[in-house]
Amino acid sequence: MMESWIWIILVVMPGTLSAYSVTFETPNVCAVRGSSVEFRCSYNYTAAETVLKTEWSKGELKDGKWTRIELSKLILYENRTQYIGDQLHDCSLAIHDLQDNDTGYYYFRFDTERYGWRSKKSVYLYFTDLKARVNPNPVRRGDNVILECGTSCQLSTAVWFKDGHPVAKPEFQAQTEDAGKYSCAVKGQESVQSDPVALDVQSPPLNVSVELSQSGQLSEGSSVNLTCSSVANPAADNYTWYKSTGSPSSSSQLLQVGSGQVLSIPSVEASHTGLYLCQARNRLGENNSTKVLLTVDSSDIQRVILLVGIGVKVVIILLLPLVIVWIWRRCLKSAVDEEEHSHDYENISTQPAGQKNRVTQREMPA
Incomplete structure (x- = not known):
């Protein structure tokens, strides 16, 4: 005790x-x-x-x-x-x-x-819980974006990932390639990430281009399709086609010739020759493609000339050996004839003078 x-x-x-x-x-x-x-x-x-x-x-x-x-x-x-x-x-x-x-x-x-x-x-x-937020979302191309990692308490620095790849800064100017899924994590514990949130970067049509179903010079009566494509978010919903007869660098007036993503010409004519461009548009804006040259052969003359030229060349190639052989034979024959003529003259000149006179006398009329 x-x-x-x-x-x-x-x-x-x-x-x-x-x-x-x-x-x-x-x-x-x-x-x-x-x-x-x-x-x-x-x-x-x-x-x-x-x-x-x-x-x-x-x-x-x-x-x-x-x-x-x-x-x-x-x-x-x-x-x-x-x-x-x-x-x-x-x-x-x-x-x-x-x-x-x-x-x-x-x-x-x-x-x-x-x-x-x-x-x-x-x-x-x-x-x-980590909650990733993108502000604003959706965002227009070129606008500022801020990534926020929401929690119910104060944590150490948050780090960000886009489609699994680290993001350098949580604030940036949105470009088309920035669209994707973003998630955040606590620095030092990157293996545990928030649920991803998608960033929607919207823009007017970009990289507008035209593709021809046939390249090179077209023959009259053939068909051709001109297809317009672009990178846009939301997707382009309006396409307008224009034609210019000027050079690619000229500022001549454009003439509207059609609408829709595909300009179809089922039977081309000489009048279709010219420069074409496509204008793609969505609710955020519009952009034009570069000019594409469409050339139509107005007649078959050039094709005939081409074929005739080829034929002439073929004939010349085939006949040239024959001509050479013929010329060679002509030359050879001339040489032989000349030799024979020269021999006859010598035989005649060697006959006795008296014999020659006798022959002449027999030929005289009685």
């Missing part, structure tokens, strides 16, 4: 209890499900003592009574808690892969060879 009284006196002696304390850096901790959290904690005791045991507990209501249960005895926390403090003065605790059941009050206790000290205060853990 006397020993018990002595122990009580020692406990209540001024300056004895003041040496024992547990301090939580953040009594209320807000975290995101699936992430990790740290309870920063410190504790003190008299210098003559040595800490033999440290333990974190969670408060639960059992049978109507508030009870502290050691985390080491709860299967729910198996392999998810990590004591990152020491047995001197640091009592910090980390909990990984946070789950809904982790919400609640947490306490710390340490034992020396003389006393066991439990914290009267606690750390309260609760969860928040």
Whole structure:
């Protein structure tokens, strides 16, 4: 009995209890499900003592009574808690892969060879959801966009991702390529991201172009389709076709020749030759394509000339060897004839003069 009284006196002696304390850096901790959290904690005791045991507990209501249960005895926390403090003065605790059941009050206790000290205060853990917001949304191309990561508590710096790729800045001027799905996360815990939100970047028609179903010079009577395409959000809903007979760089007057995304000419004529362009429009604006040249061959003369030219070349190629052979034979024959004539003259000139005279006399009439 006397020993018990002595122990009580020692406990209540001024300056004895003041040496024992547990301090939580953040009594209320807000975290995101699936992430990790740290309870920063410190504790003190008299210098003559040595800490033999440290333990974190969670408060639960059992049978109507508030009870502290050691985390080491709860299967729910198996392999998810990590004591990152020491047995001197640091009592910090980390909990990984946070789950809904982790919400609640947490306490710390340490034992020396003389006393066991439990914290009267606690750390309260609760969860928040990350909600990504894009402001404004939808946005027009060229307007400023601000990304906001909404939570029910104050978290550290938020980081952003677009279609899974990091975003450099949470504020920017929207361009067409910025359209996509954005999500946010807490810096250092990027593996846990918010549900994505889509950014809709709207713009008038861009990159308007015209494609011809047939390229090159067209023959009269053939058909051709001119198709207009563009990049627009919302999609272009109005197309107008214009024709100009000037050069691609001229500013001559344009004549409207049709409407719709496809300009169809079932039977082209010489009058269809010229420069064509398409104007695409949506509710945000309009843009023109570059001019495209459509050329129609007005007659078959050029084709006939081309065919005749080809035929002449073929004939020349085929007849040239014959001509060469014929010329060669002519030359050869001329050389032979010349040789024969030259031989006859020599034979005649060698006859005796008297014989020549006799022949002449027989030829005289009687």
